[in-house]
Amino acid sequence: MNYPIYPDKYKLKELYGAQEIVDYRKRIGRMPALTSPKGVLFCLERGLPWKLRWRVPVTRVGGMNGDLYALKKPKGKIGIMTGFGGGSPMTVELAEEFAAMGVKCMILMTWGGMLQPELKPGDIVVVDKAIRDEGTSYHYLPPAKYVEADLQLADQLIRAIKDRGGQYIRGTSWTTDAPFRETVDEIRQYQSEGVKTVEMESAGLFTVGQVRKIPTVSVVVGMDGLSDFRWQVPERLDKIIHSLELVYEASLDVLKSR
Secondary structure: OOOOOOOOHHHOOOOOOHHHHHHHHHHOOOOOOOOOOOEEEEEOOOOHHHHOOOOOOEEEEEEOOOEEEEEOOOOOOEEEEEOOOOOHHHHHHHHHHHHHOOOOEEEEEEEEEEOOOOOOOOOEEEEEEEEEEOOHHHHOOOOOOEEEOOHHHHHHHHHHHHHOOOOOEEEEEEEEOOOOOOOHHHHHHHHHOOOOEEEOOHHHHHHHHHHHOOOEEEEEEEEEEOOOOOOEOOOOOHHHHHHHHHHHHHHHHHHHHO
16 A cells, blocks of 8 residues: 555545534534634743733633633734644644634744754744645645745734844744654754754644635744754753743734734
């Protein structure tokens, strides 16, 4: 038997979709209070919305395989999804449901491994395309190495980061499904191609964005270093925490402005 079993699966019609899930949630009374947000931030730093609630007022509005918060102003417009575990499969599941709820823009903020020696913990990478080294995107799109973010949204996010005094790097990320299977051969190859980071969500989100025609972009905050072919972690998290908070507020600035 050849693998993948259905290499052209992206051409086939699904049995059911996210709209059916959303309709079922409504029917059994399990929809969050934020029923039709216009923008959503996927925030992999789970405690951030509550930690920053005094600077950015939010309220918890329910759960969708995680915790869903909403900005208090503008009311009912912007959701913040956190505590869902991460990875492309879960990111795609939630993004599909939000698309069915009418969301028009999605931003992902996560952390990742740094592949280039000049990158340091806490560096901010705005991702404009992702390497599809995960499985989810191939159920939606023909095989290809990359899937792209929305470049206009990436530009807007860069401006918001700069407006808040942040510095950034723009580039490609390597999205993988296997958290402990970054290999020396792959790192060496992607270093030579100029790839900046490795993480687990960007390609999945960009795929939903492309298929559902919704602008998407992701930001990776550098956490650990892989550039010299060994795992390096920072002794202090101060810069990482500062960058996560800055990216969080800049991302919400963008979503509120659209």
